[in-house]
Amino acid sequence: MNLASLTLTNIQAATADVNDQVAELFQFHRGQDVFFMLMLVAFLMMFIRRYEWGVALATLLVFATSFPLYILAQTGIFGAELGIELIIGAAFAAITLVIAIGVFLGHISTISYILVGVLFVPSYIFIEWFLFTFLENVADAGGSILVHMFAAYWGLGVILGLRNKAVNQEPAATSVHSVSFVWLASMLLMVLWPSFVTALLPPEDIIPGMANTYLAMVASILVTYVILWALKRTIDPLVFTYAILAGGVAIGASVDLANPWQSWVIGLIAGAVSTLSFLFLDEWLRGKTGVWDTMGVHNLHGVPGIVGGLAPIVLGVAGGSQAIAVIGTLVIALILGAIVGLILRIMPRPTKMLDDAEAFPAEEMRATDPA
Template identity: 85%
Template sequence: MHFASDTLTHLHSAATTMNDQVAELFQYHRAQDVFFMLMLVAFLMMFIRRYEWGVALATLLVFATVFPLYILAYTTFFDAEINIELLIGAVFAAITLVIAIGVFLGHISTIAFLVVGVLFVPSYMFIEWFLFTALDGVLDAGGSILVHMFAAYWGWGVILGLRNKAVNDEPANTSVHSVSFVWLASMLLMVLWPSFVTALLPPEDVISGMANTYLAMVASVLVTYVILWALKRTIDPLVFTYAILAGGVAIGASVDLATPLQSWIIGLVGGGISTLSFLFLDGWLRKKTGVWDTMGVHNLHGVPGIIGGLAPIVLGLAGGAQAIAVVGTLVIGLVLGFIVGLILKVMPKPTKMLDDAEAFPAVEMRATDPA
């Protein structure tokens, strides 16, 4: 009997270990999707005809800065262990900054992105602490607040502090080739989005989270098309390819809690508000502030992020802490970003803006370029 008992205990322990390993490997594959999404965000921002390599380079520079600094900070100062959750946290930090630099792409020189990466890490770690330690009961499994809202308002803080108005006069011409990058990135991001919003969820919640994410995103596709057709009788490819992702942004905070119908409605609202922001709010903000959100990050990530952050309150799933999280993230993002913008303001301005020639010998290489 003693032998049988020991055998059963050993088998149970082995099964538990195997289940833990399977769960970790399952999470590993979702994490790889998030790394892939980070690179796709660069392609999402390549719509300016002469500013494609520069966008890719800026993305790689901030990734190569933020990812190791985040890991080193937690392992060195907080005795964190290297595990899949830490790696996911690091790539979340990196993708947040990749989104944020979309606000001020072309506003700063390429080398300044290394400074941006270094200054961003403590900002991001502070907002993590604020949301999940200082506050109790904040719902944001898929990053509507932590990633999308913080990226948008930190980035806006940077351009408000930097105030490089000269970039407003630079041409931002597109081509079929450059906009095709955006189409490709948008459609692939849509496929991978469930991995992003469920990356930190337990395995039993992943399938429902996947369903909720796709329901929200296809709702964004429909509402974006209908609004553009109703108001313009044509489809602006940039507005469309951006706003169809707003459902994924908005569903993040409640991806593991909403019903399928609620998820679809969240996607409708997120996509609709994002589309209207591109059509009406974007130009108004540019006129009132005098600065230009190069990639329209506020319209895709900021406004839908607010909607996503508030959704758990509307659904009766969260209370005052959730509202404080949304308002606090907006304010903290603007303030911390503004400080970084002031620091960047004293650095040398880029010799060329919205042009690959700022970092590459592109002028010579394009001498025979028929585009």
């Protein structure tokens, strides 16, 4: 090898190293957005005016438990290499749990959320194995099945196992201030959503994925408004601010597979089914099961997650494994969640439900608050 060819080889190797570093740093920033979204999910759930600090505390406790446990399990037990993709994977696990606790916020004592974090990680690692190792060719780059479906049905399993019906009688009054938190969180989540669904995609799929995500989400905005106006002649702010995110939930499984028109239609369908679930399915399920999905997680993440999970089949880019993934995730999540709910029965019941006073000296502060 002469000097010229040796120099060219060195330049090519150096260029490849630089490109790899740039790609990793870019992925780092998308990962940071995922962590930001995780915290925003807490604000999305702060609509009960006497239960805002408690929601934030529960979020931080499950994050502080599940995030390190996932990394320690993957590196210590399964031999995974610590890198940006593993960190993003751990963030996905944590945000899935933060979504899931929305189903049973207020149903358990604050200290129980630490146990929830510990018990969730094995469940999540199992569903990851089921979807991407046991099954083949499952399309779910952006987490419609892994994150949203699993969160919703795992959380439903928890309340079905726990059966704390007393929380059904607790007041859940809102205020302009508390609902404004939801508006802010919803709008910021919408801006950041492309980072979430493209966090693990190769660079060439990121910009099309971004376009597909925003197209799906704006379709949800329009259809949610139209349905609410047509059926109620007014806009329920909570239903609206939740259901407009359904397009982001549903596009996850086909974010790298759909074209722009398909993405818009997926968002349209997801927004419609989410809105209708909030209006009609929520109360029906509560009546049938006797338990209350506190934050309506099933309506935003469960049903649109199913729509998103099945979308690749309709688009003709996935087959039987995709259907098995959707059905299997629903069943596995309910079973694993119910087991956790049964375990949580041994923990102390909350002294106050849907109230910051369960963990904080809120009553004292309210007594001296001039407002």
